[in-house]
Amino acid sequence: MSKKIVAFVGSPHTYGNISTAINQILEGAKNNKSECITYNIDKLNIGYCRGCFVCNKTGGICVIKDDMQGIIEQLKEADIVIIGSPIYICQVSAQVKTLMDRLYVLTDEKHNPLYGSKKLIMLYTYGAPIPYIFNKYIKYNGNALKYMGLKLYKNIAIYGCYERDKVKRNRTLLKKLNSLGVKISK
Ligand SMILES: Cc1cc2nc3c(=O)[nH]c(=O)nc-3n(C[C@H](O)[C@H](O)[C@H](O)COP(=O)(O)O)c2cc1C
16 A cells, blocks of 8 residues: 655755755655655744644644644645754754644644554754764654654664755765665555
8 A cells, every 4th residue: 555655854955965865765755656745844834833732622723824734634644754854953953843843733632643653754964974973862852743643663863964965975875765765665
């Protein structure tokens, strides 16, 4: 059966490292008949969560009417979710944090997922040319969305990404990302 993949680019750079890495995974997935949708968070109208808990009490209705409504409709049916974030000041970008907060609509009052379990791939890029330095944070953050039904399948961290074409120039990495896309489509 074909898989539905919803991916989020959390970098402001449309053609940067996050975008290249996500596109590469999706290429592999599309070639294996997955249905893929990519959202460039920075280019969308997504407001901050207001912390009103209305979504919690109403089974997932958010008071903010913006681009999240369409996104949530897609997420309800997704099998796999990919969230790509550049590391900004040792954490996810503000775009990704805003998205994560707004995903609160996917859980109920008892913190059970409203729309079942989906595989989550968290993909990070960062500038420092040192592997593993954000591993503690990345591990911690990977579990943050489990109550929304986004169950961590894989964390990917790509270091040394100060130049925007770093991922594009790394053929071995591109191949690995493509293979991951193939794998998750099965
Ligand atoms: C405001 C800001 C903060 C950053 N903070 C960090 C950091 O704490 N550690 C790090 O290694 N790189 C840091 N970087 C570098 C980014 O992680 C890097 O430029 C990004 O991952 C590249 O991905 P992109 O091409 O998709 O934008 C920072 C960049 C910016 C603009």
